[in-house]
Amino acid sequence: MNPIHSFFVSFFFLTFVWFWNCTNYSTTTSVQAPPTLVSITNNGNSNFTIKVRAQNPEFIFQGYRLYQAATESLAQNPTDTNIGADCLLAQAAVVQPVEYTFEVDPSSNPNTAGVSCRIFATLTPGSYISMRTLGIAVNLANSTSSYRVSLPSNALIVP
Template identity: 75%
Template sequence: MNRVLFLTRAFFLVFLGFLGFGCTNYSTTAAVQAPPTLISITNNGNSNFTIKVRAQNPEFIFQGYRLYSGATETLAQNPADLNLGAQCVLAQATFVQPIEYTFEIDPSTNPNTAGVSCRIFTTLTPGTYIAMRTLGLSVNLQNSTSSFKVSISSNTLIVP
């Protein structure tokens, strides 16, 4: 019994020593997330829109998407503050596989309708441009903080 306890403790000490001193192959740069591709946007009436998006979520740090709108294509793709978009954090997603998402854009707090991947609670104005970015989780191990990092921008669509 003591031998098993000793071997278990010895294994954990060696393992912790390896993690603390032996593992030097890590990166301090954030992983790059692939941007989504906007396929279509449909006006469902009452400030409610449906957006079809094709995307691939290649990393376990993938969290969801953030939607931006602007008066021009450039303003939608390059907002002044990347934190000001409306986001959709997906709890369950298929990793590494390209998938087509259906997002519902609705300012109300209604639940998702059938077949909708996620609801984004915001108001869109017809004639404006929209773009999306992928959200990835970024963790700073030095000060134990985390935040979202965003990908480069998707293509844009004009809100009908």
């Protein structure tokens, strides 16, 4: 038998045995750190640039969700945290502080150079925005998954 093939067969078998016999997994949800909104700039034509500092590249990290409301409190604490505009980013393995540049624009234009992600939304000048981190949450009991959101970021007024 090929040694590489033998390794993969053994690895698969041990993983299968471990998966079905493992009862010592955590049911505690992982806590995601909220991002920090640094600035928002109006670029004209309903296009805005948001600078965000965050430290969330890890296994369950998925991206960010933007909320908009008439007051600071409502932007940070919406009645439904599932309603907002998402920006899903590529996962990274190393937890490092990162400064992201997000573009908020209702059009389907491609990203401007240097933009981490485009959020398809319309922002209203004078309203407040905040963001939350999205992490994947998997329920092993019923094999479902969903997004888990972090605590809210600070809020900024849309110029």
